Amino acid sequence: MRLIVSALAAGFCLAGAAAPVLAAKGGAKASNRFDGTWSVEVITESGSCDRAYRYGVIIENGQARYAGGSDFTVSGRVQPSGAVRATISRGDAAAQVVGRLGAGAGNGSWTTSGSTSCKGRWNAERRG
Numbered sequence: 001m002r003l004i005v006s007a008l009a010a011g012f013c014l015a016g017a018a019a020p021v022l023a024a025k026g027g028a029k030a031s032n033r034f035d036g037t038w039s040v041e042v043i044t045e046s047g048s049c050d051r052a053y054r055y056g057v058i059i060e061n062g063q064a065r066y067a068g069g070s071d072f073t074v075s076g077r078v079q080p081s082g083a084v085r086a087t088i089s090r091g092d093a094a095a096q097v098v099g100r101l102g103a104g105a106g107n108g109s110w111t112t113s114g115s116t117s118c119k120g121r122w123n124a125e126r127r128g
Helices: 002-010 019-026
Strands: 036-046 052-060 063-066 073-078 083-090 093-101 105-113 119-126
Touching: 063 073, 093 119
Parallel strands: none
Antiparallel strands: 036 052, 036 119, 052 063, 073 083, 083 093, 093 105, 105 119
């Protein structure tokens, strides 16, 4: 489960490794005002998942991806309004994520399912 929380942070609770595939299936999408580089902090508030993580995330055309590796599955997006909804999974563990991005920051919550139950919050800051 620690890996799913790591994936949650890494995938920013958005889309990650699947983003290029989703973009290819849907064709070219219009640029999203939230496109760019974001730093995301994920904090566990209950459960046995690791306490906190900070990772880089890149958003392109409303789809997000981890700025590092891709050892998990992510599906989701940032709507033009800033609404964030996604699922990040690895094996039987999954995290459902909701929240909102603004001009330079955002926040929301996450909850896992599977063999370990955890929940918490996330905060994001725009870096570029």
